[in-house]
Amino acid sequence: GAVVSQHPSRVICKSGTSVKIECRSLDFQATTMFWYRQFPKQSLMLMATSNEGSKATYEQGVEKDKFLINHASLTLSTLTVTSAHPEDSSFYICSARATGFAGPYNEQFFGPGTRLTVL
Amino acid sequence: EDKVVQSPLSLVVHEGDTVTLNCSYEVTNFRSLLWYKQEKKAPTFLFMLTSSGIEKKSGRLSSILDKKELFSILNITATQTGDSAIYLCAVNYSGGGADGLTFGKGTHLIIQP
Numbered sequence: 001g002a003v004v005s006q007h008p009s010r011v012i013c014k015s016g017t018s019v020k021i022e023c024r025s026l027d028f029q030a031t032t033m034f035w036y037r038q039f040p041k042q043s044l045m046l047m048a049t050s051n052e053g054s055k056a057t058y059e060q061g062v063e064k065d066k067f068l069i070n071h072a073s074l075t076l077s078t079l080t081v082t083s084a085h086p087e088d089s090s091f092y093i094c095s096a097r098a099t100g101f102a103g104p105y106n107e108q109f110f111g112p113g114t115r116l117t118v119l
Numbered sequence: 120e121d122k123v124v125q126s127p128l129s130l131v132v133h134e135g136d137t138v139t140l141n142c143s144y145e146v147t148n149f150r151s152l153l154w155y156k157q158e159k160k161a162p163t164f165l166f167m168l169t170s171s172g173i174e175k176k177s178g179r180l181s182s183i184l185d186k187k188e189l190f191s192i193l194n195i196t197a198t199q200t201g202d203s204a205i206y207l208c209a210v211n212y213s214g215g216g217a218d219g220l221t222f223g224k225g226t227h228l229i230i231q232p
Binding site (some may be wrong): 016034036042043044045046049059093095109110111112113 | 155160162163164204209212219220221222223224225
């Protein structure tokens with residue numbers, strides 16, 4: 001149980017285009033999902049917290065108009081990188097915290113990540 | 120200023136050795152500290168620690184938290200090549216990203232045959 005998927009796993013796009021990344025909890029409901037970004041040889045950095053049915057909470061320095069987050073259901077959150085530029089190239093990872101899951105407090109289950117390359 | 124500091128940043132040992140990875144943190148309203156193992160893709164969960172002095176153990180891995188001194192260690196005994204990975208320490212605290220995790224830079228562990 002507690003499987004989180006991401007789609008796509010890898011995407012290459014041209015500068016100026018928008019890219020949507022999906023994060024799904026496959027066998028549990030997640031009222032809260034998190035989006036992280038990881039640059040090469042660096043650790044994960046929290047970008048935003050996505051709550052089902054409400055606006056996302058963004059970390060300081062993350063542009064909410066550039067990284068659009070939608071958490072429309074208890075099993076799906078999407079991150080859209082708008083007008084992507086080469087500096088947005090990174091590894092984007094989502095995680096989900098289960099609702100009512102019999103696990104440790106705040107255990108987050110991570111998706112496999114999406115490698116974004118902007119040319 | 121980094122809130123979660125891991126050391127060493129990289130470590131190379133031989134198979135069979137025992138390693139100790141360190142994680143110190145400086146946050147207020149601490150809730151929990153988590154250890155993850157990251158290989159090629161997303162991190163996989165190892166341990167979550169909330170109380171001081173209680174060792175968590177899973178096979179050859181163990182971890183303990185000292186809330187007074189604000190640090191945790193992750194021990195791996197009888198290391199194997201499959202233990203090679205980046206080990207990430209993360210802290211959850213009130214005010215820290217609305218329940219998101221704040222990660223350290225990780226320790227890149229390499230186990231040589």
